Amino acid sequence: MGKMLSVSELRKVYEVKKTAFSLKKDRIKAVDGVSFELESGKTIGIVGESGSGKSTLARCILLLEEPDEGTITFSGNDLLHMGKHELKRLRKDMQIIFQDPYSSLNPRRKVFDTIAEPLLFHNIIKKKHVKEKVIEIFKKVGLDEDFLDKYPHEMSGGQRQRIAIGRALATNPSLLIADEPVSSLDVSIQAQIVNLFMDIKESTNISMLFVSHDLNIVRFISDEIMVMYSGKVLEMGEKDEVFYRPLHPYTEMLIDSIKGELFKKAKVDTFDFNDGCVYYPRCNSREPICSKEMPHLTGEKEHMVACFLST
Ligand SMILES: Nc1ncnc2c1ncn2[C@@H]1O[C@H](COP(=O)(O)OP(=O)(O)OP(=O)(O)O)[C@@H](O)[C@H]1O
Numbered sequence: 001m002g003k004m005l006s007v008s009e010l011r012k013v014y015e016v017k018k019t020a021f022s023l024k025k026d027r028i029k030a031v032d033g034v035s036f037e038l039e040s041g042k043t044i045g046i047v048g049e050s051g052s053g054k055s056t057l058a059r060c061i062l063l064l065e066e067p068d069e070g071t072i073t074f075s076g077n078d079l080l081h082m083g084k085h086e087l088k089r090l091r092k093d094m095q096i097i098f099q100d101p102y103s104s105l106n107p108r109r110k111v112f113d114t115i116a117e118p119l120l121f122h123n124i125i126k127k128k129h130v131k132e133k134v135i136e137i138f139k140k141v142g143l144d145e146d147f148l149d150k151y152p153h154e155m156s157g158g159q160r161q162r163i164a165i166g167r168a169l170a171t172n173p174s175l176l177i178a179d180e181p182v183s184s185l186d187v188s189i190q191a192q193i194v195n196l197f198m199d200i201k202e203s204t205n206i207s208m209l210f211v212s213h214d215l216n217i218v219r220f221i222s223d224e225i226m227v228m229y230s231g232k233v234l235e236m237g238e239k240d241e242v243f244y245r246p247l248h249p250y251t252e253m254l255i256d257s258i259k260g261e262l263f264k265k266a267k268v269d270t271f272d273f274n275d276g277c278v279y280y281p282r283c284n285s286r287e288p289i290c291s292k293e294m295p296h297l298t299g300e301k302e303h304m305v306a307c308f309l310s311t
């Protein structure tokens with residue numbers, strides 16, 4: 001069980017104008033000193049409400065966005081200091097699946113070509129064998145051959161997400177990042193797609209980061225859970241530890257609200273309001289110390305928390 005991915009002190013700040021005409025800018029700490037390790041074959045579920053920095057973290061790891069600070073080590077390679085050539089080789093080992101399969105698939109391209117393209121681009125297979133390989137991938141993601149000549153608009157949301165998953169798996173990646181992969185789908189379809197991720201997890205040695213605001217889904221698929229809030233990791237550890245023995249008041253709140261849809265729509269205020277804990281303004285258990293500084297993430301690897309009240 002080697003380390004597949006190791007992220008250390010990652011930071012990404014966005015500067016946005018306060019209003020259209022103002023010169024003042026707000027600094028949004030979208031990812032604010034995030035560190036974690038992902039072991040080979042494991043899945044970490046990243047939960048947190050809208051604006052907590054989950055997608056920014058995912059995009060930084062895949063170098064779709066340039067982090068301001070920190071290091072990312074992927075299969076022993078220092079990702080932020082690599083040549084173009086080496087990067088191209090590594091890119092096929094790390095794939096992402098987005099929330100909305102419709103906008104991530106090329107609408108003018110038959111789904112056969114969508115899956116064939118990475119196979120040919122990365123020289124994974126000779127042209128004459130490409131059809132067999134695509135059919136094999138179709139089977140793997142639960143689609144039959146009838147779909148080969150279809151366009152994305154001729155398919156349902158769930159079928160399109162299967163295509164996006166097939167395309168991501170085509171290069172046989174060792175890391176798959178799924179950013180809210182079922183959130184745009186009908187609830188009835190969500191379980192099918194989550195099951196597909198489970199099959200993939202069980203039949204390959206792939207490592208996954210599975211991003212979702214839905215703790216129920218994350219709980220199902222993850223080995224470990226990481227709870228983000230305002231760019232920071234508030235709690236992280238083995239799934240059952242975090243789920244059954246939550247240490248952070250925010251995690252407790254998330255677990256309590258699983259039945260309601262409460263926290264889905266809440267929007268986090270990521271602005272720098274003070275030096276205290278990022279969760280201070282909303283915390284029901286806060287103490288005076290909590291307004292003074294942000295606690296560090298501490299504890300054993302199985303279970304870590306950033307909260308003065310739990311350590
Ligand atoms: N390109 C950008 N420019 C400016 N601010 C951004 C940009 N991308 C993200 N942000 C801000 O960074 C913060 C984190 O956003 P991010 O999209 O990573 O959150 P998220 O956890 O993925 O949320 P959601 O659940 O809504 O997808 C938010 O405050 C967001 O407004």
Ligand SMILES: [Mg+2]
Binds near residue numbers: 056180
């Ligand atoms: Mg997001």
